[in-house]
Amino acid sequence: MTSVRELLRVGPAVDLKDIDPSSTPGLPGRKITGKDSKSWAREQLALIGGQLTVKQEMLYAGAKAGDNRRLLLVLQAMDCGGKDGTVKKVAGAMNPLGLHIVSFGPPTEEEREHDFLWRIRRALPPTGLVGVFNRSQYEDVLIARVESLVPETAWRARYGQINGFERELADNGFALVKVMLHISYDEQRERLLERLTDPTKHWKYDPADVDARARWADYQGAYSDALSQCSTDHAPWYVVPANRKWYRDWAVANLVLEAFDEMRLSYPEADFDLDAERRRLEADRAPAMAP
Amino acid sequence: MTSVRELLRVGPAVDLKDIDPSSTPGLPGRKITGKDSKSWAREQLALIGGQLTVKQEMLYAGAKAGDNRRLLLVLQAMDCGGKDGTVKKVAGAMNPLGLHIVSFGPPTEEEREHDFLWRIRRALPPTGLVGVFNRSQYEDVLIARVESLVPETAWRARYGQINGFERELADNGFALVKVMLHISYDEQRERLLERLTDPTKHWKYDPADVDARARWADYQGAYSDALSQCSTDHAPWYVVPANRKWYRDWAVANLVLEAFDEMRLSYPEADFDLDAERRRLEADRAPAMAP
Numbered sequence: 001m002t003s004v005r006e007l008l009r010v011g012p013a014v015d016l017k018d019i020d021p022s023s024t025p026g027l028p029g030r031k032i033t034g035k036d037s038k039s040w041a042r043e044q045l046a047l048i049g050g051q052l053t054v055k056q057e058m059l060y061a062g063a064k065a066g067d068n069r070r071l072l073l074v075l076q077a078m079d080c081g082g083k084d085g086t087v088k089k090v091a092g093a094m095n096p097l098g099l100h101i102v103s104f105g106p107p108t109e110e111e112r113e114h115d116f117l118w119r120i121r122r123a124l125p126p127t128g129l130v131g132v133f134n135r136s137q138y139e140d141v142l143i144a145r146v147e148s149l150v151p152e153t154a155w156r157a158r159y160g161q162i163n164g165f166e167r168e169l170a171d172n173g174f175a176l177v178k179v180m181l182h183i184s185y186d187e188q189r190e191r192l193l194e195r196l197t198d199p200t201k202h203w204k205y206d207p208a209d210v211d212a213r214a215r216w217a218d219y220q221g222a223y224s225d226a227l228s229q230c231s232t233d234h235a236p237w238y239v240v241p242a243n244r245k246w247y248r249d250w251a252v253a254n255l256v257l258e259a260f261d262e263m264r265l266s267y268p269e270a271d272f273d274l275d276a277e278r279r280r281l282e283a284d285r286a287p288a289m290a291p
Numbered sequence: 292m293t294s295v296r297e298l299l300r301v302g303p304a305v306d307l308k309d310i311d312p313s314s315t316p317g318l319p320g321r322k323i324t325g326k327d328s329k330s331w332a333r334e335q336l337a338l339i340g341g342q343l344t345v346k347q348e349m350l351y352a353g354a355k356a357g358d359n360r361r362l363l364l365v366l367q368a369m370d371c372g373g374k375d376g377t378v379k380k381v382a383g384a385m386n387p388l389g390l391h392i393v394s395f396g397p398p399t400e401e402e403r404e405h406d407f408l409w410r411i412r413r414a415l416p417p418t419g420l421v422g423v424f425n426r427s428q429y430e431d432v433l434i435a436r437v438e439s440l441v442p443e444t445a446w447r448a449r450y451g452q453i454n455g456f457e458r459e460l461a462d463n464g465f466a467l468v469k470v471m472l473h474i475s476y477d478e479q480r481e482r483l484l485e486r487l488t489d490p491t492k493h494w495k496y497d498p499a500d501v502d503a504r505a506r507w508a509d510y511q512g513a514y515s516d517a518l519s520q521c522s523t524d525h526a527p528w529y530v531v532p533a534n535r536k537w538y539r540d541w542a543v544a545n546l547v548l549e550a551f552d553e554m555r556l557s558y559p560e561a562d563f564d565l566d567a568e569r570r571r572l573e574a575d576r577a578p579a580m581a582p
Binding site: 057061064065084087088091092094095096097099101103132134186189192193196199200202203204205207210213267268269270272274277278280281282284285 | 352480559
């Protein structure tokens, strides 16, 4: 099967207009799976989840033995693009003990007193953990650009700063999986309407999200530039068509699994004498209770 | 059905010797469930997990609307007692976005320069999240006492300090679920042997854990005192018999669910005009793409 990474990776001149948000690259058809795509993808997700959990444990165990590696999944999307849902389904398939999830909102007063990468560095996962960034340093070339929060010279300089930062991470044991969840304008409206219809989703609805739709084209352009400028060999960008949630989850899980595979993880060897320890324990049968 | 909290809650004079680590309080028998206890408990855990996820989302949504509440699950146990496994199964049934999990190891140099509660306060979950403490402030009246890391006057004073701290938490929106996972001396040996037998578990094995078995009775005594001194109305202790992992997971999930139920959570009301928003979105059908 073709690698999902190869299919979804974007090059140095990507335009989101050329990518169909309803497409399902890499998904085998009914002739191969014997069932409809959605059922198949959901079943596969459960299987991939089990594999992710094993890899995650190997990463965790390796860190205890001195391995400095870690994996960082970066999620970006327009409002309603499915970042939270992807975390729930893909990260939720792993062991929560080995996850380090950080959601970035508008910068706090303290964060604004520092360089834009300051809060990002503080949020990096420790060795052995799988990090998930729900939004990221890329907000500083997206909303910061579209809403004119900084001058053009400032946001333009950030592409290079981000590339340098990610180069440093890659050199220090980070496997970076950067994913843009790509939905259509119509799909966003449907999801906003769904939040109005379902009373258990009212809390997710923000009228400001509808205001932001007026700047949809500007955001799509800013995304296309950020993806083009910052899809590097050490930290490529993947665009996941995300109108279909079951495809989105399956694709992101595959991207993470393929990154894990490339790390060639394994459980560390014992650094103690197995036989001696077994003898100690076999001899230790009497309960040492207090008299 | 009797509340699991009532069955497992300990009073002001608990002795762990009186609690059978292989017992299964509150678990209905085969006559009621129609199947063996383990299968039934595993099935129930999946159902309870779904309920926990809904409550967790209500808590999260409530925080966005100004509710200051949060839930904190505190896990303590002897080595191999199943803390990590409980986090994986019980916290793993919830949405990772709404979890705040902290594992406490030996204090760092910086942490030792502060009061023992300093690092605990810094690790508290923000409003709206479910916190999990994998070890906790109780290490400072357990290992600190048994290994004589501080003088007796110091650890004796900590019971009151912990009670005051937890009173403060309860007064500020925290629902506290403190759980001691209770295994037997023999079960610990079996689990240590299993870690030697299975190569994928070697990394979990620490020869120092076998050394610590020599002080088993001292630890059990220190636990009994900590539970007795710090099981208060605002922050009771529960002892979960944990020799059977499937009972342990079921019981802890129930303790968390009952704590959630007591919080009487609900989704917040919309703070915007539903009809006006729906009209705005219905009118917004044309894709606002750039020319």
